[in-house]
Each structure stands twice: as structure tokens, then as C-alpha cells.
Amino acid sequence: MNSSASTTPKRRRRASGLDRVIQDKDHLVRVGYYTVARQAFPSDAALAAAFPVHRSRITNWKRGEAPDEYNATLLRDLAVAVDELKKVYDPEVIADWLFADRLGGPRPIDLLREGKLAEVLQLINAASSGAYS
Structure with missing residues (x-):
């Protein structure tokens, strides 16, 4: 083993063009999700309450920082x-609908926080048919 090789700092691998495209695509998808979700909230602070995270997290996500899974x-x-x-x-x-109590059941936002999108979509479907609002 060459002793000079072990003391030489390793170069940080640059992201390939494909890696950058994938990162950019992921960021664009997140910004798209943000844009749609934000339409229901009067501010980033109000949107942040849905997670709940500090509003600076929302700003960081818009700037390209990836949220946790x-x-x-x-x-x-x-x-x-x-x-x-x-x-x-x-x-x-x-936003009021998402945070509203539902006859003793969990609020839609709580269902989303639990990963139960399908249940929320069922509530939306019921509301659109006039069965539940």
C-alpha cells in the first residue's frame, strides 16, 4: 500500500449530468406539489401547520432542499x-375542510399525516356527491 495514497484527500465525486437532471426533476416535482398544496392555504406559515413544520422548512423545500421521506x-x-x-x-x-372535525372521526389532515390518502379521497368523493360535507 502506498502511504502517500492513504494521506491524499479523496476528491469529491461530481454529480454527473444525469444525477443533476434527476435532482432537478425531483425538485420540480416537489415544487409542483407545493404549488398545488399552497393553493389551499393563505400563506407558507399556514401550509407549514399542515405538516407541522416551521415555515422556514417550506421555504427551504421551495429552494431545492429535499424534505425527509x-x-x-x-x-x-x-x-x-x-x-x-x-x-x-x-x-x-x-384548509378549513382539511382541519375540520368529522363527526367524531379523525380530521382529514390527521388522516393524511397517517398516510391514509385513500380515506381522504373517499371523504372528498362523499362530499362531491352530497353524501357528506
């Missing part, structure tokens, strides 16, 4: 729910 999934699910809710309600009342 839990928050990335929640952001995606929240965007899906908001997109569906926009078909039923005005955006101004969607």
Missing part, C-alpha cells in the same frame, strides 16, 4: 387531496 409523502398526498378538493370547494375553504 415522511414530509415528502405528506406533501404529495396533500397536493393530491387539494387538487381533488378544488373540484368540490373554493380554494379559500379547503
